[in-house]
Amino acid sequence: QKEVEQDPGPLSVPEGAIVSLNCTYSNSAFQYFMWYRQYSRKGPELLMYTYSSGNKEDGRFTAQVDKSSKYISLFIRDSQPSDSATYLCAMSVSSNTGKLIFGQGTTLQVKP
Amino acid sequence: DTAVSQTPKYLVTQMGNDKSIKCEQNLGHDTMYWYKQDSKKFLKIMFSYNNKELIINETVPNRFSPKSPDKAHLNLHINSLELGDSAVYFCASSQGFPPPKSYNEQFFGPGTRLTVL
Numbered sequence: 001q002k003e004v005e006q007d008p009g010p011l012s013v014p015e016g017a018i019v020s021l022n023c024t025y026s027n028s029a030f031q032y033f034m035w036y037r038q039y040s041r042k043g044p045e046l047l048m049y050t051y052s053s054g055n056k057e058d059g060r061f062t063a064q065v066d067k068s069s070k071y072i073s074l075f076i077r078d079s080q081p082s083d084s085a086t087y088l089c090a091m092s093v094s095s096n097t098g099k100l101i102f103g104q105g106t107t108l109q110v111k112p
Numbered sequence: 113d114t115a116v117s118q119t120p121k122y123l124v125t126q127m128g129n130d131k132s133i134k135c136e137q138n139l140g141h142d143t144m145y146w147y148k149q150d151s152k153k154f155l156k157i158m159f160s161y162n163n164k165e166l167i168i169n170e171t172v173p174n175r176f177s178p179k180s181p182d183k184a185h186l187n188l189h190i191n192s193l194e195l196g197d198s199a200v201y202f203c204a205s206s207q208g209f210p211p212p213k214s215y216n217e218q219f220f221g222p223g224t225r226l227t228v229l
Binding site: 095104 | 145167212220221
């Protein structure tokens with residue numbers, strides 16, 4: 001069993017829909033939770049990070065962390081075709097080592 | 113442009129050959145990484161260097177040898193290439209040792225797509 005589980009999809013939604021992307025994890029020592037977005041044939045880029053439990057909002061994006069359930073989510077409101085990409089969750093025990101454990105990524109397609 | 117750059121972008125080679133991938137960052141970061149992304153898009157860390165010192169060395173065959181000549185460069189040399197080495201290899205960089213509860217973003221390069229025939 002992988003430390004971080006993420007449904008690879010693909011997930012297809014119409015433009016304007018609310019998208020929910022999720023990851024579960026097994027290591028209770030994880031404290032830092034990140035979402036990266038990766039466009040086709042490009043490197044991942046950081047969308048958001050959260051320390052410990054709670055919510056964080058940035059424009060149309062909201063990240064949620066529930067450490068008691070070992071479950072994290074990324075919500076995208078008013079999804080746009082430009083949001084079509086692979087979304088990777090990543091986690092870390094410590095911010096110092098920089099060792100990120102990634103989920104497999106969920107491929108999202110937003111149709112006009 | 114400030115960025116993380118990798119060369120080459122594509123690499124096609126025969127089994128058994130030795131090849132190198134180069135990475136350079138001009139972001140002034142002190143920590144650099146190598147990741148491997150397989151055909152299912154699973155991204156896994158291989159190595160990390162901080163100020164030219166190896167700090168992360170995951171379970172990677174010793175055919176893979178990273179080399180950091182200075183803080184801005186991290187190269188990856190692969191000996192005796194195997195079919196299973198086919199993947200996209202990403203270099204990344206960040207500023208190490210952020211304050212507690214903070215995270216310093218890892219900036220990724222464009223990737224090197226390695227195909228072993």
